[in-house]
Amino acid sequence: MTKRHRPLDRAFYARDPRLVAPDLLGAMLAHGPTMGRITETEAYLAVDDPAAHAYRGRTKRTEVLFGRPGHAYVYRTRQHHCLNVVVQEEGVPGCVLIRAVEPIAGVALMRCRRGDVPDSRLTDGPGKLCQALAIDIRHYGEDLCGAGKVAIFAGEREPSEILTTPRIGISRAVDWPLRYSLAS
């Protein structure tokens, strides 16, 4: 078994979201027979980030953000789910939102779950990829470093492929360049 078939370890996630987010690009997000290559992420900071859910403090929803790194923070917005990975050391609520992946495996199943959309729209959004990979609130708090159903495996990429742009879909701190994507 090669290194890239082992889940990313706790130490990988125990860093600043601005470091973890770009490093997740190219990694493989897997759930059951479905797998996608991460192509877009966003960093949400633990301190003084008005756009971060943890900014308002510790609540039932944000509880997992204050726990150990490497766990899934899944939340719901309107009819959709979004997947984040908890980063930084325990007690420091940084996280990284997975915004898009490239379908790699189980594509037929993804099409079935997503309905009648072109393949290019299968997983090109945070809510879409959760629907395609069947990730939802049941995965809240799951350990992505362990033997859970959802896992993230190391991938490969060239540093020059990374694009840094402002976050989108939020109403505060909109200009902060915390969105990372593969030029592809």
Add this chain to the structure above:
DNA sequence: CTTACGATTCCC
């Protein structure tokens, strides 16, 4: 209990 509001998606 009531109200406000989305880290979205899809359609007009």
Add this chain to the structure above:
DNA sequence: GGAATCGTAAGG
């Protein structure tokens, strides 16, 4: 540009 649609959080 706007609706869908519901859990979460905050306040009375």
